Amino acid sequence: MISSLFFVLRLTVAWLAVYIVFCITVHEIFFRGRNGGEGLMVLGGFVLAAITITGAFSHVRRVRLIAGGVDAASLSRRQRRQVEIPLEAGEAFDLVDAAIRELPGVHDVEAARDSLQVRGRIERVNPYPGDTVAWKPVAAMNALRNQVLATVTPNGEAGSVTLICEPERAGWTDWFFIDYGTNLENAEALGRAIARRVAERRRTEQATARQSATEKELTVAKLSLLHAQVEPHFLYNTLASAQLLTRTDAARADEMLGNLITYLRYSLPRTEDALSTVGEELERARAYLDILKIRMGARLHLQIDVPEPLRAVLFPTMMLQTLVENAIKHGLEPQSGGGTVWILARSLDSSIAVTVADDGRGFSAEGGGTGIGLRNVKERLRLAYGAAAGFTIVANFPAGVAATITVPNSTLGTLGTLGTATAAVGVRHG
Numbered sequence: 001m002i003s004s005l006f007f008v009l010r011l012t013v014a015w016l017a018v019y020i021v022f023c024i025t026v027h028e029i030f031f032r033g034r035n036g037g038e039g040l041m042v043l044g045g046f047v048l049a050a051i052t053i054t055g056a057f058s059h060v061r062r063v064r065l066i067a068g069g070v071d072a073a074s075l076s077r078r079q080r081r082q083v084e085i086p087l088e089a090g091e092a093f094d095l096v097d098a099a100i101r102e103l104p105g106v107h108d109v110e111a112a113r114d115s116l117q118v119r120g121r122i123e124r125v126n127p128y129p130g131d132t133v134a135w136k137p138v139a140a141m142n143a144l145r146n147q148v149l150a151t152v153t154p155n156g157e158a159g160s161v162t163l164i165c166e167p168e169r170a171g172w173t174d175w176f177f178i179d180y181g182t183n184l185e186n187a188e189a190l191g192r193a194i195a196r197r198v199a200e201r202r203r204t205e206q207a208t209a210r211q212s213a214t215e216k217e218l219t220v221a222k223l224s225l226l227h228a229q230v231e232p233h234f235l236y237n238t239l240a241s242a243q244l245l246t247r248t249d250a251a252r253a254d255e256m257l258g259n260l261i262t263y264l265r266y267s268l269p270r271t272e273d274a275l276s277t278v279g280e281e282l283e284r285a286r287a288y289l290d291i292l293k294i295r296m297g298a299r300l301h302l303q304i305d306v307p308e309p310l311r312a313v314l315f316p317t318m319m320l321q322t323l324v325e326n327a328i329k330h331g332l333e334p335q336s337g338g339g340t341v342w343i344l345a346r347s348l349d350s351s352i353a354v355t356v357a358d359d360g361r362g363f364s365a366e367g368g369g370t371g372i373g374l375r376n377v378k379e380r381l382r383l384a385y386g387a388a389a390g391f392t393i394v395a396n397f398p399a400g401v402a403a404t405i406t407v408p409n410s411t412l413g414t415l416g417t418l419g420t421a422t423a424a425v426g427v428r429h430g
Contacts, residue, residue: 088159
């Protein structure tokens with residue numbers, strides 16, 4: 001109440017002061033040394049005071065409707081807001097720029113990205129177009145425009161936005177004119193627009209995170225299924241072969257069972273986020289291939305070139321095994337002469353490339369499977385590493401396929417976001 005009364009009184013006194021100066025000047029020019037015109041001037045003062053008070057009262061009432069209460073800050077024609085946006089300064093600037101451009105009546109928007117400032121002009125709409133009073137000194141500037149200035153200040157990972165909504169005229173005019181709360185409206189509208197856009201962005205991010213989590217759960221479920229299956233026909237064939245060898249070659253039967261135990265040890269299910277190492281995955285693949293060498297005999301050859309320092313690098317479980325199984329099933333088993341499987345590892349800056357290659361039938365083979373295993377590899381890499389990992393599969397020379405998985409070169413306790421590097425290592429048979 002006190003703020004309202006002071007505002008009305010201040011506006012009335014300002015106009016009456018100007019009117020008194022005007023009357024004194026007129027009297028000195030036209031009625032100097034004579035009496036006359038005093039009554040008319042007094043009447044004009046009362047009329048001016050009445051018009052000023054009614055206009056100021058309308059301003060106070062409208063501000064109360066907009067803000068739900070009145071104080072010196074809300075009654076002012078110049079509004080300042082400080083808004084914290086939990087986004088990087090560049091993203092916060094884009095968000096504020098879009099919010100200003102959607103204000104009703106805005107035009108002449110100037111955005112300076114380097115200085116993180118946005119300026120615009122807003123047509124001032126008369127909220128009471130039905131008012132029939134012909135002349136209102138206190139509302140004489142209603143036909144002019146308002147303006148808005150937004151400045152984004154970087155604050156670490158967030159952006160602090162300063163909003164200034166004011167008339168186009170200088171500060172001294174605040175003693176005489178009102179805006180019916182239009183700048184308060186603009187400041188409130190911008191605050192709501194920014195809050196809505198931030199909330200919408202958060203909802204989008206949460207939806208994306210939920211989708212990624214669902215995709216990850218699905219991929220983990222597929223991986224668990226792969227673990228659970230552990231190639232039943234491979235197990236049955238291996239056990240049958242070992243049973244047969246116990247009658248004819250006990251040493252080879254013992255070797256086969258030892259390799260099977262090693263294979264099963266490294267095939268035990270892990271938690272969904274657990275990573276293996278290149279060395280552990282290599283031991284699983286070697287055990288698998290050693291079993292097949294006993295069964296396939298001279299048809300299968302194996303060459304491994306994995307430097308010892310790279311064996312401690314973290315590596316997703318079952319991925320190397322998937323590539324090895326594909327090389328056997330779709331590359332070497334279909335051809336009568338068998339062939340060679342190569343397992344190679346190379347360091348590439350901050351990444352490591354692990355390649356499985358064969359000299360089998362290659363991409364031209366018919367009935368090459370469903371490709372579920374390779375799609376599973378790609379999806380798991382994307383979910384685990386994002387852009388920091390890669391998968392390529394190319395034709396080997398002179399025959400076969402070379403598949404390469406590239407992951408960040410990190411050991412236990414140092415896993416982080418590293419540079420992206422992808423490579424495909426071709427293996428030439430000769």
